[in-house]
Amino acid sequence: MVHTLKAHPLIVLTGVCLIGGLVALLLGVPYCGLPGSDGATHAVSALRMAAALESLSWQSFGDEFVYPYKYPPLGRLALALGFVFDGHGWSTPRAASSVCWIVTIALTARLASKAAVPGTKDTAAFFTVVFGLTCWLGVFVARTPLLEVWSTLVAVVGCLAYLRARDRRSRAWAVATGACIVASILVKYSYGPLLLGTIGLSALIDVSRPGPDRETLRLWPWTIGTVALGLTWWFVLPFPADSALGAAHWAMLLDFFGDSTKYHIGGPEYVIVAWGLMGCISLLAVVLQFAGLVWGVRRWRQPAARVCATVTLAGLAVFILFPYRLERALVPSLFGGWVLGGCLCARALGRVSRPWRAPAAGLLLVAVLGTAGLGSVTLVRLTQRGPWTAARQASVEQAVTSWKRVYGVRSAPAPPPPETQALLDWTLALMVGRSRFGWIGESLPYKLVQWRIFRESGDPEALYPRAANAAGKRLRSEPSFRLWAEGFPRIFTLRQTELSDEGTVVFEYERWMARHPGFHVSAREFFGSGERELELTLYERSP
Incomplete structure (x- = not known):
């Protein structure tokens, strides 16, 4: 070793x-x-x-x-x-x-x-x-x-x-290849076809070459059969x-x-x-x-x-x-x-004489890492449409700085609004010892509330039902909305204040909620300001 x-x-x-x-x-x-x-x-x-x-x-x-x-x-x-x-x-x-x-x-x-x-x-x-x-x-x-x-x-x-x-002429690995294709589809639909096409094209080239051996030809039906079996189970007959x-x-x-x-x-x-x-x-x-x-x-x-x-x-x-x-x-x-x-780097370095190979590899590594960000702003400018303003220049420079700092501390992609943490704290303060609730409005805070209640209480009921967000269900009439609302002892409504007009789904539901005979307003709070101001209201079932 x-x-x-x-x-x-x-x-x-x-x-x-x-x-x-x-x-x-x-x-x-x-x-x-x-x-x-x-x-x-x-x-x-x-x-x-x-x-x-x-x-x-x-x-x-x-x-x-x-x-x-x-x-x-x-x-x-x-x-x-x-x-x-x-x-x-x-x-x-x-x-x-x-x-x-x-x-x-x-x-x-x-x-x-x-x-x-x-x-x-x-x-x-x-x-x-x-x-x-x-x-x-x-x-x-x-x-x-x-x-x-x-x-x-x-x-x-x-x-x-x-x-x-392919290398070992192994049927077991051919089945494993098919299983990976099915798995790629069942991880996310977007990327399954990418792997299916990649392996399918390469296998097709294998069998279409002049004089492929019999063992290679016998492999791919096992892969195809595995893919067909997996997709049939998921999309046709998901036994049991x-x-x-x-x-x-x-x-x-x-x-x-x-x-x-x-x-x-x-x-x-x-x-x-x-x-x-x-x-x-x-x-x-x-x-x-x-x-x-x-x-x-x-x-x-x-x-x-x-x-x-x-x-x-x-x-x-x-x-x-x-x-x-x-x-x-x-x-x-x-x-x-x-x-x-x-x-390609390895092939190029392999042509360097042995005494100089390690120094050449070190120089190449330093060059790759040391030129981080060099010329990046210019490339962006050459490839982007529209006028190149000072504000755009500053934005691109900031992005390039972030790209250079590969492991720098940064927020997640598409982070929630900054007021979300305060909204969660306020909501959880009203939910002490309770887990079942309905939600009307933006789904992200609703998911985070579910997550945090479950984390703090350990009660799986906090994660159900899946359809507890009325805005996600798109209920079309007040009777159907009331039927949905009857399943919860408390309901939160969340909306942006500047969107409170008759045409928004959330506002329509909130209006139905306000006149629901079985509920009353228990608490109301505003978060953020300006265009992003959010209004969160808690309705509780009347005694």
């Missing part, structure tokens, strides 16, 4: 870098503040799973696992396991995601060793890890309960399983439930992609900034990864290089073509650039 480590010092250095990255990630977790809307939604559902696991209530766990949410269950299950082992605090899912991110980067090193030119595997793995650890966008998302990190892990494992199945639940899952899938195509965020020019500057620490890292991508395409016959090039190009293409462009959507495809960039 010691002899092996002495013979491969870069393996030791790579491990040290990974441990340092994990420590840096975890040290920043407590400073991320309250979770945003998507993160809170995933976390509360994961808390329901965790509560069921902790009480060994397998029926409740199964019901929550197969419930037809907009997001499938495997990512939330991963967060639930984090809650089981590390408590129910705000930081728990972030810590779990941070560990997941470092494990993912470690596995990309394994992928790099498969794609590298012989004799350069350790160097390729090291630079792959460097690119992964210095990816600002990845670190940003890793400190959240969002599902992109888990999707990336499944994608990397799926690529490794495919390569192992019936086909109605499968139809509900299918409807949620269509609804998920339908909602995503309604919104238009960013544009094609945004890809350069998002991938180049938010995904890489410096423009030199961008150049190296892009050159690695070109190199990978030229080595198309090499399976590992082909997989990495495919996943990166497909991720960028989907980002350009899909109208709903959030920068975090790039995360599950970034690892292909790390691997190919690392392999």
Whole structure:
């Protein structure tokens, strides 16, 4: 063991870098503040799973696992396991995601060793890890309960399983490859097709080459069968439930992609900034990864290089073509650039004579890290539309500074308004010893109230019912609203004061609530000011 480590010092250095990255990630977790809307939604559902696991209530766990949410269950299950082992605090899912991110980067090193030119595997793995650890966008998302990190892990494992199945002619690994494809779909619908397309294209190339051997041809029906079986179970007949639940899952899938195509965020020019500057620490890292991508395409016959090039190009293409462009959507495809960039660095250094190889590698590393932010503002200016004002310049400079400080302390993506903490404290003061309540208005505070009540009381009832937010149910008539309200002893209404007009759903519900004969106003408070002023009212059932 010691002899092996002495013979491969870069393996030791790579491990040290990974441990340092994990420590840096975890040290920043407590400073991320309250979770945003998507993160809170995933976390509360994961808390329901965790509560069921902790009480060994397998029926409740199964019901929550197969419930037809907009997001499938495997990512939330991963967060639930984090809650089981590390408590129910705000930081728990972030810590779990941070560990997941470092494990993912470690596995990309394994992928790099498969794609590298012989004799350069350790160097390729090291630079792959460097690119992964210095990816600002990845670190940003890793400190959240969002599902992109888990999707990336499944994608990397799926690529490794495919390569192992191909190299060993193993049916077991072919089944594992299919299981990874199903898992990627059931972590988040957005990214399952990315892995399916990547592995499917590579396998198709394998079987279409002149004279493929029989063992290779016999492998892929096992993968296809596993994928078909998994998707049939989820979307058609989710045993032991019936086909109605499968139809509900299918409807949620269509609804998920339908909602995503309604919104238009960013544009094609945004890809350069998002991938180049938010995904890489410096423009030199961008150049190296892009050159690695070109190199990978030229080595198309090499399976590992082909997989990495495919996943990166497909991720960028989907980002350009899909109208709903959030920068975090790039995360599950970034690892292909790390691997190919690392392999290209290793190949270039391999051509340096041995006495100068280590100094050359050190200089390259210093150049990649030392040029962080150099020229970034100029690149943004060249790729963005519209007038370049002083205010825009200052905003971009601030963003570039943040991108350079990869592990700097920062809030989570899309953080809640600053008055949310005071709103939670006021709400919880009125909920001492109580857990069941209804909610009308913005869903984020409602989810956070559920989370905090459960954390402090341990009562799973605080996490139910799922449909306790009337605004989310879209009740169309006062009788249906009153039927909903009868299920709660107390109801909160939350709305922005400047939106209190007849046309808003929340105001309509609040008006119905005000004249509900069974309730009276128990407390009212205002939070924030100006356009963001919020009015929170508590109605309690009349004695």
